[in-house]
Amino acid sequence: MKKNLPLDEMLLKKGNEFKILFVKTMNLYLGSHVGAPISEKDKSARVRKQIEETLKKGE
């Protein structure tokens, strides 16, 4: 196993605040929905709203 995911290094350059935003967003997409069917409606209604709120809050 030579290569690791370079995400950690990439995020390091962006700073902690950005990392939190990215991780929160990706957890909304990858977290509880891995491999499971989830409706587009659910995503737009729930997930997007959460991301938008996070962005607007400036977290």
Added chain:
Amino acid sequence: MLFSQIQIHNFLTFKGTNNLNFPDPKSTDHALLLILAANTAGKTSIIRALRFLFCDDPLNHPHELDKLINDGAASEASVNSTVNGWVQVKVFSPRGEMRTIRRRIEARCTSPGSLKFKDKVLEEERHQRSGDSFVTDQGEIQRALSLMVPPELFDYFFFEGEELASRLVGGKSSQGIKEGLSTLIQDHQWEEAVKSVRDIERKIGNDLNRLAGEHKEYQEMLGKLNFINTQVTRLTEEKAVYEKTRLVAENVYSKCEVDIQELSKGKSFEQLSRDLDSARSGLSKASKQIDDSDKEIGRLIGLSGGLTFYADGFDAAMRQLEVMRKENLLPADVSEGFVNRILKWPETQACICGRPLDPTANADQRSCIENYRERTMAVDLNHALLSLLNSLEIGAKSGFKTRAKNSITELNQALTGRDKAVLAQKDCQEKTAGLEEQRQHLSVEEIQRLQKEQRDANTSRLQCGEKLKAIDIALKNLGHDRVQLDAEMRGLNRGGVAGQIAKLIASQKKAKELADFIDEARTEVKNAFHSKLQDLVSQYYDPVAPDNSKAHVDRASLLPAIRVDGEVRRNIGGAQRQLLVLSHIVSLAQLRKWLHDELAKIDIAPGKIDEHCFVLDSVFGPVADQFREKCAEFLVGKARQVIVLVANQQWDQTVRSRLEKAANRVYRLVRHTSNEDLKPEERTMKFKQREIEVFSRIKASEKPYTIAEEVPL
């Protein structure tokens, strides 16, 4: 997802309750469950049953699900009774807890051997105070099943030999698998995240425009602010251009300076001219010195009275005269008495020196005197010669030799002076010639051009400086205006519009940055996943490849192929294909977990995804004899849980010798049939020197069915 138990009850070929129990995953790292069965016993039914459970697949009976219930069970049911058929698994969920889930078909017996579909239920056993009971799915159980086994990857995890191999490697109908593989890296979710964040970015932009539109006055100010910002941007850009131009002009100026100096080899034209004048003056001075020296030499020769020309003869003359004096041929006193004595001899009977001389006694002396008398010179000549001798005497101040010596010394000095002047003249001539040549070759035009270029550069430099000064003043003024405008906007911002707009602008910027980053991260994840998959598949496949071929994993689809002499080939068969596919399956199972571990490192927690159980049916079917051993070896110790289904005709000595030892648990599928045409060797399978029955005779009136039974190790 690892199994603890698979239970098949009255489903397809299986009659009654059939349990396949797995070793506890905690007690073994690599569990191998071996299922021995005759060809028609229902190996494939196990995979179909799992498909029914995990994917809710109607297995070709969408409108007659009762057909999935075992015929034997149906025929034994009494009329109006309820008959159930189910597939149940006890699995370790991604969270590590044990879950018992089953999909059940309920039917009613309408007449002997005839059923009517009643219901299909997905349910899970729950522990309750009143006792364990099954609870019907509200959506969560199906989601959990899909999480454990993504429907697109069902064929991948529960592998039916030839079919999947051809789909994976041959590329036929591989779209589903391809999509399934992309679910492993959750590509669709990444893509969706990018799309959503971009949508949010657009939405914030719309909000921003709407907000600004609702506040006209504020909007006007915002317009002014935007104008100022545009001006600042333009001036900043202009400033950068002028700074660059000034830098270029300064470089040109310096370069011209250096080039001009280089052309005149460090001297200016004027300096060269001055040097030339000086050299010419030196030349004329040297020529004058030569003339003066010549005159002096003439004067000295004149003064010497020509003595210097005879000086070489002085020594010889002096030597001769001294001899003559010694011999008294040049007597110092040529007096009368002396002359008479010589003339009267021999009567005088005395020598010329005056001493008495016996004329008879010494004939030699007489002869000498006579000889002397003959050689004596006239008085004038004697006087002259004596005078000459005196003049030649060394030490005499006015003697010829001294005078000649002095003249020679003076002449030599004059000659040395002349020689120096000649050398100086030559030196000056050469110097003059060199400087003239230099000046002749000095490119006056080029220097003039460079000087012009230098002047232009200087002008440009100064102009840029002026412009920059003006821009700085303009920027300062704009900055001042902006501060003033900001203050006015803040004053106007009673309803917090500015704050809202500023926030929205910041959010919009952040959304853009986030979307770009997710997109970039998605590419990185795909690349890293592909790179690791290639490494792992190569690690498994390359050492056992039958023809030195190398594993190749397609970057876009992640599907496997082989590479021979740099050429990618997908059209491969038999052993190669089987080994390649097995390598791919095992590698991907490991990588799926790796990916989740890596994401967890940065706090993205997609849930615990454990290694997978693989059910491999007919893996030895398409493999030539010499590669069965390799395949059999390959299956051992590569994954946490493997179920290998082997038919009688594939269970040869080679396969047996590898799998018998490695199996942790062994089952046989006993086919109950009334068929009497079976040959004795078809009825049994060997296991550790024992003959295991895989067929059992039933009455002709009974429906055939299969029972799974554990074989003691």
